[in-house]
Amino acid sequence: MMDGEERACEGPDSMYVKLISSDDHEFIVKREHALVSGTIKAMLSGPGQIAENETNEIKFREIPSQVLSKVCEYFTYKAQHTNSSTEVPDFPVSPEISLELIIAANFLDC
Amino acid sequence: MASSADVVKKIVRLKLQLSDTAEPGTVLKILQKLSKLDITIDILAETGIGKTVNSFRRHEEAGEIAKSLVYGWKRLVPSESVSPVVDKGLTEGVPMRDNQWDRSFSDDERLAQDDVNNNSLKVRSKNQDSSEDETECKTPQRKPDKEDKEEKKRKRKENNNKTSEVLQENLGIAQKDVVTKKTENLEDKRDSSVVTKRKKNCQKEEKQGEQECLFGSSEDTRQRSKSDSREKRKGPSESGQFRSERDSKTSQSHSGIHQKKNKESKDPSSCEISDQRLRKGMKQSEAHNEKRRKSDDKPLSLSSKESDDKNQSNHRKAKRKHGSNSDLEKPAMSFESYLNYDETVLKMKERSGSKKSSKKIKTLVKKQKSKDSTVNAIKSPTSSPKKFQESVMHLMDIPLPAALPECDDLSTMDYFKTKAEKVWSDVCDVSEDSAVFTGQRLNKKMQVYSGAKSTSLPSMMTLYHQCIRTLQNNINLLFETGGVPFEILEPVLERCTPEQLLRIEEFNPIYIGVTDHLWGKHCQRDFKGFKLNEYESWKEMYIRLYEERERKFKRLTKSIVSAHSSKPKGRQVKMAFIHTVAKPPRDVRIKQEIHGTASAPQPHPPRSSGKFQDSQLRATSQQVEPNKSSSSSAGNTQDPRKKTRVAPMMAKSLKAFKKQLQRR
Numbered sequence: 001m002m003d004g005e006e007r008a009c010e011g012p013d014s015m016y017v018k019l020i021s022s023d024d025h026e027f028i029v030k031r032e033h034a035l036v037s038g039t040i041k042a043m044l045s046g047p048g049q050i051a052e053n054e055t056n057e058i059k060f061r062e063i064p065s066q067v068l069s070k071v072c073e074y075f076t077y078k079a080q081h082t083n084s085s086t087e088v089p090d091f092p093v094s095p096e097i098s099l100e101l102i103i104a105a106n107f108l109d110c
Numbered sequence: 111m112a113s114s115a116d117v118v119k120k121i122v123r124l125k126l127q128l129s130d131t132a133e134p135g136t137v138l139k140i141l142q143k144l145s146k147l148d149i150t151i152d153i154l155a156e157t158g159i160g161k162t163v164n165s166f167r168r169h170e171e172a173g174e175i176a177k178s179l180v181y182g183w184k185r186l187v188p189s190e191s192v193s194p195v196v197d198k199g200l201t202e203g204v205p206m207r208d209n210q211w212d213r214s215f216s217d218d219e220r221l222a223q224d225d226v227n228n229n230s231l232k233v234r235s236k237n238q239d240s241s242e243d244e245t246e247c248k249t250p251q252r253k254p255d256k257e258d259k260e261e262k263k264r265k266r267k268e269n270n271n272k273t274s275e276v277l278q279e280n281l282g283i284a285q286k287d288v289v290t291k292k293t294e295n296l297e298d299k300r301d302s303s304v305v306t307k308r309k310k311n312c313q314k315e316e317k318q319g320e321q322e323c324l325f326g327s328s329e330d331t332r333q334r335s336k337s338d339s340r341e342k343r344k345g346p347s348e349s350g351q352f353r354s355e356r357d358s359k360t361s362q363s364h365s366g367i368h369q370k371k372n373k374e375s376k377d378p379s380s381c382e383i384s385d386q387r388l389r390k391g392m393k394q395s396e397a398h399n400e401k402r403r404k405s406d407d408k409p410l411s412l413s414s415k416e417s418d419d420k421n422q423s424n425h426r427k428a429k430r431k432h433g434s435n436s437d438l439e440k441p442a443m444s445f446e447s448y449l450n451y452d453e454t455v456l457k458m459k460e461r462s463g464s465k466k467s468s469k470k471i472k473t474l475v476k477k478q479k480s481k482d483s484t485v486n487a488i489k490s491p492t493s494s495p496k497k498f499q500e501s502v503m504h505l506m507d508i509p510l511p512a513a514l515p516e517c518d519d520l521s522t523m524d525y526f527k528t529k530a531e532k533v534w535s536d537v538c539d540v541s542e543d544s545a546v547f548t549g550q551r552l553n554k555k556m557q558v559y560s561g562a563k564s565t566s567l568p569s570m571m572t573l574y575h576q577c578i579r580t581l582q583n584n585i586n587l588l589f590e591t592g593g594v595p596f597e598i599l600e601p602v603l604e605r606c607t608p609e610q611l612l613r614i615e616e617f618n619p620i621y622i623g624v625t626d627h628l629w630g631k632h633c634q635r636d637f638k639g640f641k642l643n644e645y646e647s648w649k650e651m652y653i654r655l656y657e658e659r660e661r662k663f664k665r666l667t668k669s670i671v672s673a674h675s676s677k678p679k680g681r682q683v684k685m686a687f688i689h690t691v692a693k694p695p696r697d698v699r700i701k702q703e704i705h706g707t708a709s710a711p712q713p714h715p716p717r718s719s720g721k722f723q724d725s726q727l728r729a730t731s732q733q734v735e736p737n738k739s740s741s742s743s744a745g746n747t748q749d750p751r752k753k754t755r756v757a758p759m760m761a762k763s764l765k766a767f768k769k770q771l772q773r774r
Contacts, residue, residue: 074573082570091573093580095587099594102577106598110573 017044018057019072025065031056033075038109062107067100071108078110117147121157128162137172145179151186578602585610590617596624608632608652625649703755 017034019027035041043058060068074091081088093101124140131137141163154160160183166176571579581588581602591599591614603611603625611628615621630648633640637655642648687693691709694702702708756764 071573074576078570088570090571090579091576093576095580095584098577098580098584099591102574102581102598103594105573105577108573 014056016056018055019068020057020059021063021065021068022061023065025068026057027065027068027072029072029075030079033072033079036075036078036110037071039107060104063104064100066097067104070097070101071104071110074110114150114153117149118153118156120147121149121153121159125157125159125162128166134169134171137166137169138175141166141172141175141179145175145182149183149186154183154186588614593620596621603628608636608656700755 015031016028017031017040019029019034019040021027031044035044040058044056063071070093077091121144124144128137128140131140144159144163149159160180163176163179163183166172167180169176578601581599582605585602585606588602588610596603603614603621606614606628608629611625611632615625626648629652633642633648633652633655637652637659640651640655642651643654646654693699
């Protein structure tokens with residue numbers, strides 16, 4: 001499984017990227033989903049050769065796992081409903097995590 | 111035994127040719143050659159020719175010959191009991207011999223009842239004659255179910271008591287047994303009893319290493335390896351084949367994710383088939399594990415079929431990617447196939463309510479894990495795949511991130527919630543919705559509150575805006591912000607009332623300096639006309655004005671209260687008509703005057719009574735006269751009232767009469 005992950009995440013055109021929270025939870029999401037976030041997009045495809053380009057892993061030292069998981073949910077939500085003609089339900093955010101989530105959302109620009 | 115060795119060599123050669131060739135003519139020839147050769151059980155087991163030939167059963171031209179060959183060889187193998195065989199790839203009801211143990215065959219019988227695959231049908235070895243017909247297979251299977259169970263139990267007992275030598279004897283019996291996929295499922299069920307048996311049987315297995323492929327019984331190998339994997343590895347005997355099978359089995363059993371099991375024993379084709387079957391079997395066994403409770407044969411078979419169909423699609427994907435035989439697994443492919451799983455899951459999102467792709471992967475992995483855990487209950491990792499699998503299992507053992515106590519249980523969050531289940535719908539203040547959209551009919555005349563509406567967004571809001579919206583709806587819950595910069599929270603604070611703003615500032619002193627413009631707005635709204643003093647911030651001004659107002663209010667309250675305090679409170683009783691006669695109501699008075707029922711003489715009346723008398727006289731000429739005297743006395747009493755009751759018109763006419771009288 002580990003090999004598979006690395007293989008899936010390796011290379012510049014791999015399909016998945018790995019987002020690591022501050023408490024070392026790893027979230028593997030599709031690359032195109034993660035590119036919803038402007039910050040991640042810049043990290044992964046920036047002009048400089050930063051480490052993330054190689055390993056397709058990004059470590060977020062300030063974002064805890066419950067927040068990062070919600071962010072990943074948002075990626076999927078957005079990917080599904082963008083350009084959708086049907087009624088778009090709103091994305092539920094519980095008040096408890098909304099403060100942390102807003103910090104993360106501001107940081108990730110999404 | 112030279113001849114047998116030669117025969118073996120020949121057979122091996124023919125077998126290779128068979129597997130290589132594609133032309134039906136050559137196949138025919140080879141099969142004919144094979145039929146001429148003297149083949150014993152040992153040879154069959156050694157070369158695995160039976161399997162190969164069986165694979166040609168369905169061949170266009172050579173099929174019949176292959177079938178007959180197989181039948182003939184099967185007759186060689188002493189048949190005793192019945193075990194249905196599941197032959198996935200080769201279908202038809204050809205009974206598959208297996209070297210399974212007694213236990214297995216009884217399990218097989220059960221499995222036969224389950225009828226996992228649409229294609230595969232088992233025929234009990236008892237009914238080997240009628241094995242071709244699927245329907246035939248089915249019916250006999252159902253019949254001896256009970257018998258099988260009993261037999262199974264018996265066999266189990268027997269096995270437990272037997273020594274290895276005895277087990278060897280049972281080998282002959284076991285050879286009859288046909289193992290089906292369902293065997294695996296049943297084996298899962300009876301792990302504990304199975305384990306012991308398997309240990310004993312592993313020795314058998316060694317010897318039967320070749321015989322496993324007797325008739326293309328890939329399931330057999332699969333099953334065996336599965337049982338092997340389940341063993342506690344205490345069996346000392348390990349042939350080369352045995353080990354590899356075991357390894358393959360172990361890894362296979364570990365997870366359906368990455369199982370390319372190699373049957374090191376046989377042809378690539380058979381191995382492929384076996385692998386396919388393995389995976390399918392695994393899936394089915396897992397499916398069966400879940401469905402075990404449904405004891406009824408038919409429903410189980412049906413449901414297992416359904417699950418199989420589902421699994422087959424997944425497996426086919428994996429199969430396609432499956433390369434040649436290799437001892438190591440190719441996790442990438444299987445992993446990716448599982449990663450692609452989310453695409454189908456995406457479509458079912460609304461129904462299932464799953465969340466993000468990564469989470470899906472995790473849930474998928476977890477699901478696999480749960481499935482596998484049942485299979486892996488007693489598994490012990492083998493040498494080479496051990497490391498790999500452990501890491502996999504370790505990955506799968508990672509729990510989902512532990513949520514902080516104040517956080518929701520994320521697994522229950524479902525952002526495809528139906529309209530009925532908004533998380534904070536009861537908290538949501540509809541009127542406070544952002545300007546982007548409102549859920550309330552504010553423009554219409556009649557505003558009827560019909561519950562919090564779940565409205566759709568006109569455009570996709572970013573996560574930031576979604577958070578802002580949530581916060582705006584729940585300002586009262588906001589106390590400490592934990593260092594969120596003011597600029598980020600500004601839209602939320604703009605909607606605060608002064609009290610809320612004050613509270614938030616109290617809990618978060620960092621906002622104190624920067625919220626002044628908000629206070630300015632409050633001042634302008636609440637205290638219009640007041641101007642800002644020098645060296646005073648809006649906030650200070652607001653507080654000053656607010657306190658002034660409060661003081662004024664209190665003062666007024668006090669005065670009013672004091673003014674009211676002197677007044678007697680409650681009901682008060684006052685005396686009326688103390689010095690005068692109680693005045694009757696107006697209509698009662700009128701009636702009293704008419705009828706002369708006044709209680710006390712009035713001081714007023716004489717003039718008016720006189721007037722009335724005159725009017726009476728004038729009104730009635732003669733009638734009045736005789737009444738004159740009487741009326742004069744009576745009129746005195748009545749007169750006052752009557753006099754007062756003269757209507758205005760009457761008064762005029764009375765005057766006129768008087769004038770006329772005076773003129774006369």
